Amino acid sequence: MxxxxxxxxxxxxxxxxxxxxxxxxxxxxLHGMQDEFGCVPKETLPVIAEAxxxxxxxxxxxxxxxxxxxxxxxxxxxxKLCRAEACQSVGxxxxxxxxxxxxxxxxxxxxxxxxxxxxxxxxxxFCACAPAALVDGEPVGRxxxxxxxxxxxxxxx
Amino acid sequence: MTQVIYVPGDSGALALGADKVANAIRSELExxxxxxxxxxxxxRGLYWLEPMVEVETxxxxxxxxxVKAKDVASxxxxxxxxxxxxxxxxxxxxxxxxxxxxxxxxxxxxxxxDPLSLDDYRAHGGLRGLEKAVAMAPLxxxxxxxxxxxxxxxxxxxPTGIKWQTVHDAQAAQxxxxxxxxxxxxxxxxxxMIMEGDPFVLIEGMAIAGIAVGATKGxxxxxxxxxxxxxxxxxxxxxxxxxxxxxxxxxxxQHLFDIEVRVGAGAYVCGEETSLLNSLEGxxxxxxxxxxxxxxxxxxxxxxxxxxxxxxxSVPVIMDKGAEFYRDFGMGRSRGTIPIQIAGNVKxxxxxxxxFGLTLGEIVNxxxxxxxxxxxxxxxxxxxxxxxxxxxxxxxxxxxxEAYAAKDGLIGHAGLVVFDDSADMLxxxxxAMEFCAxxxxxxxxxxxxxxxxxxxxxxxxxxxxxxxxxxxxVTDLCNTMKFGSLCALGGFTPYPVMSALTHFPEDxxxxxxxxxxx
Numbered sequence: 001m002x003x004x005x006x007x008x009x010x011x012x013x014x015x016x017x018x019x020x021x022x023x024x025x026x027x028x029x030l031h032g033m034q035d036e037f038g039c040v041p042k043e044t045l046p047v048i049a050e051a052x053x054x055x056x057x058x059x060x061x062x063x064x065x066x067x068x069x070x071x072x073x074x075x076x077x078x079x080k081l082c083r084a085e086a087c088q089s090v091g092x093x094x095x096x097x098x099x100x101x102x103x104x105x106x107x108x109x110x111x112x113x114x115x116x117x118x119x120x121x122x123x124x125x126f127c128a129c130a131p132a133a134l135v136d137g138e139p140v141g142r143x144x145x146x147x148x149x150x151x152x153x154x155x156x157x
Numbered sequence: 158m159t160q161v162i163y164v165p166g167d168s169g170a171l172a173l174g175a176d177k178v179a180n181a182i183r184s185e186l187e188x189x190x191x192x193x194x195x196x197x198x199x200x201r202g203l204y205w206l207e208p209m210v211e212v213e214t215x216x217x218x219x220x221x222x223x224v225k226a227k228d229v230a231s232x233x234x235x236x237x238x239x240x241x242x243x244x245x246x247x248x249x250x251x252x253x254x255x256x257x258x259x260x261x262x263x264x265x266x267x268x269x270x271d272p273l274s275l276d277d278y279r280a281h282g283g284l285r286g287l288e289k290a291v292a293m294a295p296l297x298x299x300x301x302x303x304x305x306x307x308x309x310x311x312x313x314x315x316p317t318g319i320k321w322q323t324v325h326d327a328q329a330a331q332x333x334x335x336x337x338x339x340x341x342x343x344x345x346x347x348x349x350m351i352m353e354g355d356p357f358v359l360i361e362g363m364a365i366a367g368i369a370v371g372a373t374k375g376x377x378x379x380x381x382x383x384x385x386x387x388x389x390x391x392x393x394x395x396x397x398x399x400x401x402x403x404x405x406x407x408x409x410x411q412h413l414f415d416i417e418v419r420v421g422a423g424a425y426v427c428g429e430e431t432s433l434l435n436s437l438e439g440x441x442x443x444x445x446x447x448x449x450x451x452x453x454x455x456x457x458x459x460x461x462x463x464x465x466x467x468x469x470x471s472v473p474v475i476m477d478k479g480a481e482f483y484r485d486f487g488m489g490r491s492r493g494t495i496p497i498q499i500a501g502n503v504k505x506x507x508x509x510x511x512x513f514g515l516t517l518g519e520i521v522n523x524x525x526x527x528x529x530x531x532x533x534x535x536x537x538x539x540x541x542x543x544x545x546x547x548x549x550x551x552x553x554x555x556x557x558x559e560a561y562a563a564k565d566g567l568i569g570h571a572g573l574v575v576f577d578d579s580a581d582m583l584x585x586x587x588x589a590m591e592f593c594a595x596x597x598x599x600x601x602x603x604x605x606x607x608x609x610x611x612x613x614x615x616x617x618x619x620x621x622x623x624x625x626x627x628x629x630x631v632t633d634l635c636n637t638m639k640f641g642s643l644c645a646l647g648g649f650t651p652y653p654v655m656s657a658l659t660h661f662p663e664d665x666x667x668x669x670x671x672x673x674x675x
Contacts, residue, residue: 024457122341
């Protein structure tokens with residue numbers, strides 16, 4: 001246990017060292033933590049706070065303000081489905097309902113087998129090829145029943 | 158000369174399978190032993206034709222689309238490399254009516270060049286604006302931008318030159334240029350397209366801004382939802398540094414300017430300039446009260462120009478061709494061109510850059526071709542989640558900042574989302590409130606509490622509980638939010654809500670009663 005937390009601290013310090021020289025380094029550091037650990041582990045908050053001469057509460061406040069930063073790692077695959085107006089205008093709500101049904105989870109949840117995390121997102125800039133999603137960072141447009149079924153099969157396998 | 162094949166690398170085209178098409182072309186080239194270069198250009202913005210593949214022939218460029226990976230073999234059989242005819246032939250892309258009708262100033266190169274080739278950029282007129290700017294007195298640059306009539310394309314429409322003038326006149330050891338690339342509005346994708354399709358134009362625009370106001374450092378605050386744009390911008394900045402466009406001596410001059418991309422973290426409110434500045438400083442993205450204006454006390458308390466991507470990307474053409482050239486396009490106080498983004502339930506969705514003044518009907522029906530579903534248009538939301546829903550009876554309004562304001566709407570970042578007659582406007586109004594509640598930074602009460610109460614009240618209305626009373630409450634809430642909120646999030650959420658209520662009152666009648674009456 002002790003060894004593990006020392007290791008997290010060492011990795012966190014390496015991330016901090018990469019960005020500390022920048023102006024206003026907190027967001028780049030939090031992104032760096034998420035890249036390193038798959039989330040921003042709570043053990044890293046005091047390390048960040050000390051390095052930036054902030055209180056832990058301040059770091060916690062910043063981290064929790066932004067939708068991107070996770071407290072727990074996501075599933076192996078992450079589907080970010082757009083819920084905004086352009087996608088709504090071409091049946092986005094039905095797609096959202098169907099996807100939740102296919103995965104058996106709601107938004108902001110991860111399937112029990114840890115395969116997929118489903119997150120809502122508000123606009124990906126694919127408004128002229130809606131409904132759209134980002135699957136592990138790769139864009140998918142003009143989602144329909146068939147495409148959705150394919151996607152779910154891909155992330156489930 | 159090696160044959161060149163263009164397959165868009167724009168993420169919108171990728172969403173429609175452009176990578177698969179490029180791979181299929183690559184393996185077909187290998188199998189056939191043909192030497193050709195595949196260039197991943199930006200998108201021309203004709204998304205119903207994406208992925209749109211183009212080839213360079215003796216007769217100029219010839220386009221094919223929408224191409225699927227399975228069409229590739231047959232394209233080769235039709236000898237598309239020499240412009241052979243195929244059922245997906247589109248001919249000369251510039252002659253497609255959607256493109257031929259446009260006036261492309263800001264997007265002149267987007268979809269044509271290799272986005273990451275500085276040579277290509279130069280060969281298509283790039284860097285001419287910056288070359289002129291480095292030889293000018295800073296104040297003359299500011300003057301030229303002011304005279305062009307350019308107004309902030311992010312939504313507020315504030316004259317860009319006046320903002321620059323304020324920062325120019327401010328005395329400080331350090332000043333900043335901040336590019337707002339937090340394009341969160343649904344229905345908008347112009348910033349994404351230009352950053353992925355012609356990133357050097359933004360770099361050039363920011364460098365000109367830096368020289369004009371005496372700033373040496375620029376930040377691009379780019380949303381995390383745009384991973385492809387982040388990669389392209391970073392790669393372009395790297396090249397620009399190597400080639401001396403950025404750095405200690407911009408284009409060999411005595412001016413220092415460098416740019417850094419900062420990635421947002423999924424907060425819509427950070428598109429608001431003061432909250433963006435807090436986020437850049439590493440704080441919660443909470444809105445600041447104005448004054449002090451960011452132009453006086455902005456990033457880290459220093460004078461800061463905060464401009465939208467399209468505003469900055471429009472500067473190079475203004476410097477190159479002159480203020481008058483740009484100002485001669487447009488109408489009234491809306492000068493120049495605006496990249497209109499046509500999206501949602503529309504047949505021909507995409508980016509349409511044109512001088513101000515087109516009517517809404519022309520945009521939706523003639524250019525957009527009506528709804529994709531083939532059903533009648535019910536409403537068009539203009540300007541993102543904070544923009545009004547207009548009915549077809551408003552289709553004669555010209556695209557102009559003032560004309561929209563006069564009708565209780567806004568053009569915002571010039572995105573339009575078309576809805577057909579299956580749309581439920583009560584649901585859309587509720588979504589506007591819900592979105593505001595999710596994204597509110599929490600600093601001011603009208604927005605933080607108003608949006609939650611608004612959602613609840615519209616739920617009660619939908620459930621048929623004392624409908625008249627609920628409408629009165631929503632109207633009152635909207636009034637409070639509009640005049641009492643610190644920023645546009647709370648202040649403009651009433652636009653979609655009230656426009657839905659005003660123009661589509663039938664959707665706000667209690668459901669049980671409406672059904673019984675039928």
